[in-house]
Amino acid sequence: MSKRHQILDSFKVKRSQADFWLNCLLYGCLGLAFLPITLWVASSANEQSRILHALIVLVMAIFTLVLYTRIDITEPLTLNKSARKTLFASYGLLLLSAISPYVIPPSSVYLNVIGSLLVIPAYCCGLASTVLFVFGRDLRRITYTATGTFCAFMLLSILMAPLDWPLRTLAGKWSGAALSAIGKTVELGVVGNTATEPPQLILLVNEHPFHVASECNGFGVILTSLLLSVLLTIYRRKGTIEACLNILAGITLGFIFNTLRILIIVLLAPSMMEHYHLMHEIVGTITYWGCLILTWILLKGPTQTEA
Incomplete structure (x- = not known):
């Protein structure tokens, strides 16, 4: 069975389950919360050709890894252990980033910078969780590789x-x-x-x-x-x-x-x-x-x- 049909068959089974739609709601809320940072990435890539080229090469490299790695889809559209951990990490880091301006004194410049940058690993954890939820836990190696590198890409882009x-x-x-x-x-x-x-x-x-x-x-x-x-x-x-x-x-x-x-x-x-x-x-x-x-x-x- 093709991977696309595996996901489609899993959706047909899970669409009648309340916890599936609850999980979709959690990911939907996460997507809305991260909409500004998604727009920022798109804007940076559009304005800076060097960032765009780096992003294109990164996508090509990830595609090459996928091409040369044997991938199996197991229990798609399931909040497996790996997806759950990264989802909790994403929400936790996002919460810390949101409250950091209120608990860190304005004089602590470096701590404030770190607090504001927490949204980037939160974003990447959210991406990892989404992929693991949709395609299953067996994609952990590729997923962690891609999102970890993408996190480095976003942090380094700020230093341009x-x-x-x-x-x-x-x-x-x-x-x-x-x-x-x-x-x-x-x-x-x-x-x-x-x-x-x-x-x-x-x-x-x-x-x-x-x-x-x-x-x-x-x-x-x-x-x-x-x-x-x-x-x-x-x-x-x-x-x-x-x-x-x-x-x-x-x-x-x-x-x-x-x-x-x-x-x-x-x-x-x-x-x-x-x-x-x-x-x-x-x-x-x-x-x-x-x-x-x-x-x-x-x-x-x-x-x-x-x-």
């Missing part, structure tokens, strides 16, 4: 703005050091830091200026490679040390490939100024996907069906 300038500076310094090593004359500086003109980070290579813009900060490729490392760490059930090494590898690969992208663009630019934007996009696409494919291979992402 504050990390922009530090990452740009680091990308400029790394690229400048590499270019200096191959004999180029390099200067890195800030221009236009006035009340009317935002500061620009300029990398001067052999008298050719290159603006290290927000798109060059590497947040997109670093975020995505980091998310892949988190995804595979959870999926492979790594220990603490291996998990830290995997995450460090993901971040390092992101930095290296972003620096490589800047190097290639700077070296090709003088001879390809007429087609600069096309070259910029091609180099960016190749290095972006090259980083992600290498991250997947090095961290042992599945490439064939696994039990």
Whole structure:
């Protein structure tokens, strides 16, 4: 029997049971409570292409895990133990987030920030519970992997703005050091830091200026490679040390490939100024996907069906 027919047959049996509709009401209320954060995720993805690309890659990676993992649906549309635990966790974290402004003193800035961020793991617990309720407890491995990584994605997305300038500076310094090593004359500086003109980070290579813009900060490729490392760490059930090494590898690969992208663009630019934007996009696409494919291979992402 196909998985779709399993769920449909289960619905036909359970639709006459009061507890089934009570469970649906609990999930419906949870969905309404999380509507603002759902809209925020959609808005962030729409406004920031790097976040959208990271989200698309995350969905593709999860689909790949589903494709290469043997999945069985057992007792669908049932509030099994795993679904119940994550449902209670979601409501509990949501309640803590709601009451935290009233019990935490305004002077405790960090505690207030933590309290407001509790809504993100609450949201992901709600997603996990919904999947486990609909498809059954045997999807725990995939579900916890997907929602755990999605939680990391949402938390990291918040850091995009504050990390922009530090990452740009680091990308400029790394690229400048590499270019200096191959004999180029390099200067890195800030221009236009006035009340009317935002500061620009300029990398001067052999008298050719290159603006290290927000798109060059590497947040997109670093975020995505980091998310892949988190995804595979959870999926492979790594220990603490291996998990830290995997995450460090993901971040390092992101930095290296972003620096490589800047190097290639700077070296090709003088001879390809007429087609600069096309070259910029091609180099960016190749290095972006090259980083992600290498991250997947090095961290042992599945490439064939696994039990």
